[in-house]
Amino acid sequence: MALISKTTISEVNLRMDAISVIGDYVRLEKKSGRWWGRCPFHGGGQEKTPSFKVDPDLKMYHCFGCAKGGSAISFVMEMEKISYPEAIKSLAKKIGIEIIYEDGGEEYEKDNSIKEELFELYRRTNVTFSHFLNEKPEGKNALDYIEDRAFSKETIQKFQLGYAPSDRAFLHKFLKQKGYSDDFLEKSGLFSSNYKTVPLFSGRLMFPIMDRQGRIVAFGGRALPGILQSDGKEPPKYINSPETEIYKKGQTLFAIDLAKEEMRRSKTVYLAEGYMDVMAMHQAGVTNAVAPLGTAFTDEQAMWLRRWVDRAILYFDNDEAGRKAAYKAIVTCRKNGLSCDLVDPKEGQNDGNFKDPADILQKFGPEILNKKLKFVITDFEYLISYGGSAAAMFPFLDALDSEVEKADCITRIADIFKIERSAVQKDYLHRKPGKTYNERPDAPVVLQKGAKVTRNAELCLLTIVALNMELYEEFRAALEIGEIGDYAAKELFVALEECFMHEERGTDALLARIDNEALRKFIAESGTSGEFSRDAEKLMQDGLKGIKKKSLEKKLTGLNAQMREGERKKDGNVNIDDLLAEKMSIDMQIRKLKGR
Numbered sequence: 001m002a003l004i005s006k007t008t009i010s011e012v013n014l015r016m017d018a019i020s021v022i023g024d025y026v027r028l029e030k031k032s033g034r035w036w037g038r039c040p041f042h043g044g045g046q047e048k049t050p051s052f053k054v055d056p057d058l059k060m061y062h063c064f065g066c067a068k069g070g071s072a073i074s075f076v077m078e079m080e081k082i083s084y085p086e087a088i089k090s091l092a093k094k095i096g097i098e099i100i101y102e103d104g105g106e107e108y109e110k111d112n113s114i115k116e117e118l119f120e121l122y123r124r125t126n127v128t129f130s131h132f133l134n135e136k137p138e139g140k141n142a143l144d145y146i147e148d149r150a151f152s153k154e155t156i157q158k159f160q161l162g163y164a165p166s167d168r169a170f171l172h173k174f175l176k177q178k179g180y181s182d183d184f185l186e187k188s189g190l191f192s193s194n195y196k197t198v199p200l201f202s203g204r205l206m207f208p209i210m211d212r213q214g215r216i217v218a219f220g221g222r223a224l225p226g227i228l229q230s231d232g233k234e235p236p237k238y239i240n241s242p243e244t245e246i247y248k249k250g251q252t253l254f255a256i257d258l259a260k261e262e263m264r265r266s267k268t269v270y271l272a273e274g275y276m277d278v279m280a281m282h283q284a285g286v287t288n289a290v291a292p293l294g295t296a297f298t299d300e301q302a303m304w305l306r307r308w309v310d311r312a313i314l315y316f317d318n319d320e321a322g323r324k325a326a327y328k329a330i331v332t333c334r335k336n337g338l339s340c341d342l343v344d345p346k347e348g349q350n351d352g353n354f355k356d357p358a359d360i361l362q363k364f365g366p367e368i369l370n371k372k373l374k375f376v377i378t379d380f381e382y383l384i385s386y387g388g389s390a391a392a393m394f395p396f397l398d399a400l401d402s403e404v405e406k407a408d409c410i411t412r413i414a415d416i417f418k419i420e421r422s423a424v425q426k427d428y429l430h431r432k433p434g435k436t437y438n439e440r441p442d443a444p445v446v447l448q449k450g451a452k453v454t455r456n457a458e459l460c461l462l463t464i465v466a467l468n469m470e471l472y473e474e475f476r477a478a479l480e481i482g483e484i485g486d487y488a489a490k491e492l493f494v495a496l497e498e499c500f501m502h503e504e505r506g507t508d509a510l511l512a513r514i515d516n517e518a519l520r521k522f523i524a525e526s527g528t529s530g531e532f533s534r535d536a537e538k539l540m541q542d543g544l545k546g547i548k549k550k551s552l553e554k555k556l557t558g559l560n561a562q563m564r565e566g567e568r569k570k571d572g573n574v575n576i577d578d579l580l581a582e583k584m585s586i587d588m589q590i591r592k593l594k595g596r
Contacts, residue, residue: 004088005100012091018059018072021091025079025264028054040079040264042066079264080212081307090213118246121180121188122208122216128174129162129206139163141224142205149276150362155283158258159207164221166203189218189244201239203227207254207275209241209293214257217247220275220294238274240294250300253290254278260308262288268311270373271297271329272357273322277315280361284369297329302336311339313376317356318345323386330379334399340379341482343372346494371501378482380409390417390424397428404562453518457550458489461543463526466492466510468536472500478544483551488519552590559583 019028019035026037029050039052042065051065054072062069070078076087092099133139133156142163146156164171175185185191192198204221211217218241229235241247253259255278263269270289272278281289288309292301305312312333316322326342333340360369383396390413400406410428414421453459462484465475481493495513499505507527511520526532532539563579 003102004085005102008092008097008100009088011097012088012095013059013073015095015097016059016072016091017056018054018061019056021072022054022061022075025075026052039063039065039068041068081304115246117184118188118244119215119217121175121184121190122218122246124178125171125175125190126160126162126206126208126216126219128171129164129208130160131162132165133161133163133206136163136165138165145224146205148362149358150365151276151279152283155279158282159255159279160216162206162208164199164201164204164206168198168202171199171202172197187244189241189247193242200241204239209247209252209254210257211246211252212256212260215246217252218244218293220254222275238294249293249295250298251304252293253301253305254293255282255290258282259288259290263305263308267309268313269305269309270313270315272315273317273325274356274358276358277356280357280366280369281315281373283361284357284366284373286370286373296325297332299332299336302332302338306337309338311341313341313343313373315343315357315373319355322355326382327386330383331395331399334379334396334401337401341376342379342382344375344377344481344494344497345382368501371497374476375497375501376480376482380412381482384413384416390414390419391427391431394428394431402562404558408558453488453516453522454486455522456486456489457543457546458484458486459492459522460532461540461547462489462492462496463523464532464536464539464543466496466523467507467527467532468540469496469499469505469510471537471540472496475540475544476500479547483547488516488522491516491519492523549590552586556583556586556590559586 022028022037026040028035028037030036035054035056036050037052037054038050041063052061052063054061059072060070061072061075073084073087073091076082076091077084080087080090082090089099133143139162146161172185172191175190176182182196186196190200192200201219201221204223207220207222208216209218209220220241221239223235223237227235243249254275259269259282266288268288270281270286272281272289272291274291278289278291290305292298302312312329314326314329314333316326316329330340330342357369357373360372379396383393393409393413397406397409400409410424411421413419414424417424465471476497481490484490484493491514495510498513499510504510507523511523514520514523559579559582563583
């Protein structure tokens with residue numbers, strides 16, 4: 001690839017305004033002649049006291065909190081996760097500087113020109129599709145359909161939806177009139193590979209697919225309900241663009257351009273299955289949602305996301321296909337360094353067809369969807385519930401990069417399936433290479449329902465909240481279900497969340513959502529005894545401190561084991577200083593909980 005000339009690079013450095021460049025990502029304020037902001041790296045932009053300083057003269061930044069620093073160009077590289085040449089080109093375009101290449105640059109410029117023409121072609125095509133959807137009678141059925149699915153005009157506009165006319169002669173004729181050649185249109189990805197003038201999309205609701213810079217690079221098209229093909233058969237529900245010069249599925253995710261800002265801030269991404277699921281989540285206020293593009297979630301997509309986020313939350317359909325997709329996505333996330341949780345599939349199961357974000361938006365509205373999205377379980381809990389056997393967990397164990405976490409999971413698997421730990425360890429270590437395991441049997445194992453009820457701190461805490469439901473909103477903001485180990489307490493947590501989401505009040509509504517008879521009896525007895533009715537808020541706060549302390553102590557034990565193992569093996573991949581810093585942080589949190 002041709003190199004950008006030193007002259008161009010020097011001019012970008014000379015004319016670039018560091019405050020303007022960095023100010024596109026961080027809110028900067030001038031104090032005492034210096035520019036300060038909240039660090040986007042270690043604080044997620046949420047620091048109470050700004051520690052991030054920008055020097056406009058040196059065109060550099062430095063954070064006094066995490067010690068990260070560099071030039072304004074390196075800042076753009078870090079924030080956008082792009083290479084140095086890409087950052088130079090991006091800045092040059094913003095400033096209005098012509099990019100000059102060293103010897104051999106003509107061929108590169110020609111290739112780049114073709115890509116720019118494709119970007120412009122897709123932009124023009126989408127403007128036409130949007131016009132048909134919103135202004136033309138031909139698009140009325142498509143517009144009625146998407147509005148019937150409860151999508152607002154703002155969401156339709158935000159995602160730039162369109163309609164591809166059913167007239168198969170229209171698009172090629174229209175683009176030819178705009179001056180595009182037959183050869184160029186043939187390679188554009190907009191037309192059939194067998195019939196050069198027949199559009200790939202016709203009579204479909206259109207979803208433009210953007211790259212990270214917000215440029216349209218492809219389309220997804222959904223068939224409208226009730227519309228049959230000429231042979232009387234139902235058409236494929238979705239058709240997606242083929243790969244082209246500007247579109248590589250593995251490097252793109254639907255809505256990545258809209259989601260990346262919130263992903264950077266929260267370090268978290270929601271991953272859904274389809275276009276409308278993502279749109280529903282955005283309409284519900286969860287703007288860090290994306291989706292794969294007609295294929296399974298890939299390693300390449302996971303690696304791209306890892307540049308922005310640390311955590312993925314999956315929300316897939318709770319049917320057989322959705323569970324298999326979730327299983328594979330969990331392993332993909334873990335292999336590529338992403339922690340993984342899932343929106344709890346059991347939540348809302350009493351509402352019948354309550355299966356995916358788009359359905360929930362249509363039937364219950366954005367507020368209920370937003371609430372559901374906050375109720376998550378860990379990937380381990382999900383796989384245990386739907387895996388059905390210890391062996392089905394082995395691919396998940398393979399994907400874990402922490403030996404301590406792997407050892408802890410083996411212990412938990414042995415406890416759950418009532419198998420000797422040594423037997424699980426032996427089967428895992430000595431399984432045949434390439435052997436696969438049934439990801440899920442026909443009947444899932446659901447551990448929460450009917451779990452043994454034993455009085456313990458976790459169950460007492462959840463019972464306090466259950467008997468004083470006005471405390472639940474505060475409680476759910478302070479604790480996640482993954483921090484609860486007791487299965488009966490988890491079932492009660494799930495029931496409380498269901499009542500909260502459906503705005504149901506009273507003990508009757510709560511008990512109706514609990515299948516475990518012993519748990520219902522425990523709550524009833526506790527309620528009538530009155531032991532949890534006095535100073536309920538203080539009891540809840542004390543209980544929360546106890547759970548948090550227990551969770552932190554468990555983490556501390558794992559860290560200590562990891563440090564000892566690293567020192568014993570003299571493993572250069574184990575950063576003892578990082579582990580020690582994390583240990584000190586946990587120690588401090590524990591002391592704070594103890595009031596010292």
